[in-house]
Amino acid sequence: MHQRTVAVSGALEELSRLFRRLSPVGGLSLTAAATLANLDRNGPQRITELAAREGVTQPGMTQLATRLEDAGFAERVADPLDGRVVRVRITDAGRAELDHRRTVRTERLADLLGRLSAEDQDALVAALPAITQLSRQLAGAVAV
Amino acid sequence: MHQRTVAVSGALEELSRLFRRLSPVGGLSLTAAATLANLDRNGPQRITELAAREGVTQPGMTQLATRLEDAGFAERVADPLDGRVVRVRITDAGRAELDHRRTVRTERLADLLGRLSAEDQDALVAALPAITQLSRQLAGAVAV
DNA sequence: TATTGTTATACTCTATAACTATA
C-alpha cells in the first residue's frame, strides 16, 4: 500500500464530501444532474443505457426520468422501431438548468479558488487531466 | 468567470460523483463516515458541535449518533458539568471500521491510480496540498 | 427565558420484487 495512495484517497474523500455540500444548486440530486449532463453531451438515450452509465438500477432510472420529466428538464420519446424502448431527451429547460447550475457552482468555486496561493492554483489546474483520467477509470471500474 | 475555474468545477463535480459511487465500503453513509473520522481525529464532541461541523441539522445529528451507536461505532457520554449536554465518543469498533474503510478504499484507488500515466500520477500528488487547502476553504465557506 | 437534545412526521432518493407490454 503506497503512502501516496493513502494520501490521495483521504484527500479525495474529504474533497468529495465537501463538494457535495457545496453543490446543491437547484433541487437536482447529484445523479439527476449527472444524468442531465450526460443527455446534454451524448444525446437521447434509453433507460437501460442511462441506468448503466449512472450506476443506478433500471427502476431507479425510470423514477429519475419521471422526476426529470415532471420538472420539465427531460422528455420521453417513443422509439419507432421497437415499441418496448423509450428514449429520454433533454429539453431546452433542462439545458438552461444545467447552465444555471454551472454558473452558480463556478461562481462559488471561483471565490474559493481565489483564496488559494498561485502555486496551489497552478497545481490544481495541472492536475486536471489526471483527475479527468481518474474519473474515466472510476466510471469503467464501477460499471462492472 | 475564468475558464480554468469552469474546468476545475466540472472536473471536481465529476470526480465527486464517481468517488461517491466507489466509496460505499461498509454500510456507513458519507456523512456517517466523516463524523466518525472527525470523532477519531478530534475526540468526543457534543451533538451541536458535530452537526455544525458536518453541515447537518441538530436533529439530523441526533439520528446519526443513534445510528452510529446502534452499529456499535460510537457511544453517548453524559457531561458531568451540564446535564443538557451529550458528548459522542468513538468506540474501538468505530476505529476498526474506519481502518477497514480506509484499507478497502485505498486498495481500490491504488488499482485505478496504477493505470494512470506516471505524469498524471505525479500531477495528482503535486496537487494534494492544493486539494487539502481547497477542502479547508470549502469547509469554512459551508459552515456559514 | 435560553439552550441542548430528542421525538414526530414527512419527503427525497434508491433498492428489490413483481408486473405489463412488446419482440
Next chain:
DNA sequence: TATAGTTATAGAGTATAACAATA
C-alpha cells in the same frame, strides 16, 4: 421466452416543527 420498462413497496437519510429537560 426474452427484453424494456413500469409499478409496488420498503428502507436509508435528512429536513422542519414540536417537545422535554436543564441551565
